Amino acid sequence: MTDYIERFGRYMEAERRSSASTVDIYTRDLRGFEAYMRESGGAPDGMLEPETIGLKDVRGWVMREVETGTAVGSVNRKISTLRSFFRYLMREGVVTKNPVHDVKALRSGRRLPVFVEQSRMDRLVRVLEEPSEEFAAERDAMVVLMLYACGLRRSELASLTLESLDLAGRTVRVMGKGAKERQIPLLPDTASRLEHYLTVRAQEKICEGDENCLFLSNKGKRLSATGVYTIVRGCLSSAGVQGKRSPHVLRHTFATHLMQHGASVRMVQQLLGHASLAATQIYTHNTIESLKETYNHAHPRAHLNTKEK
Incomplete structure (x- = not known):
């Protein structure tokens, strides 16, 4: 999966014209998900193939993020990152389904912007x-x-x-x-x-x-x-x-x-x-x-x- 993450980063830079900081954030989010999958036994033979990742895996990852205190806004950004990643993989023919398709963003109260009087x-x-x-x-x-x-x-x-x-x-x-x-x-x-x-x-x-x-x-x-x-x-x-x-x-x-x-x-x-x-x-x-x-x-x-x- 590491190779696909790197390819996705290059795609973000070249075709989406994303800034270096945005690509860095997306890459860190995806590597965090990859680490979770390995820790949870999602790659028993050491190889994590995107096609083997399902909705249950994504929901388990989201629950772990919430339980460890990750802010709702950050969790929603990570969900969005993973959804975009699998959308890219579908376009490239690497996977046939997007396991994040039915995962909804978490609800949160909207905070007003902080400003100086x-x-x-x-x-x-x-x-x-x-x-x-x-x-x-x-x-x-x-x-x-x-x-x-x-x-x-x-x-x-x-x-x-x-x-x-x-x-x-x-x-x-x-x-x-x-x-x-x-x-x-x-x-x-x-x-x-x-x-x-x-x-x-x-x-x-x-x-x-x-x-x-x-x-x-x-x-x-x-x-x-x-x-x-x-x-x-x-x-x-x-x-x-x-x-x-x-x-x-x-x-x-x-x-x-x-x-x-x-x-x-x-x-x-x-x-x-x-x-x-x-x-x-x-x-x-x-x-x-x-x-x-x-x-x-x-x-x-x-x-x-x-x-x-």
């Missing part, structure tokens, strides 16, 4: 907008400002190049999931600050060779997605943000604040690069909660107790 975000932005002549400080500030101003995924930010920027036209080209490109407007202050960042970068001669990535490590290499996470966590921690402090929290914050200030769901969908409108509509829940809070605070009858009514 606007008042706290405003204070953080004011601090970060103070320019610095030191490369690391200027880069760290720009990483957070760009994530909040553009709603980027951390992998999208890490892959930005100098050619991605059009500072004169105040736009940035982003390569999203499925190699889909989108253009995002830059705020005037963000474009101006990017110019300063590039000046500092050039003055300190951080760039190594012909490296044209926008965000670099202190050694002049491309800033990794892990590096982006570390920077954001540090900045949000220093601002007193509790709970999750990841680049994705800034993406949620970007979308939530836009919706709270009247942006349409369709526009936010385009800016985020969501393929489905349903993925964007979750942000309307935060907007509704904000409206309820304002309503309950402002309406003259909201504070009446039951007896007065």
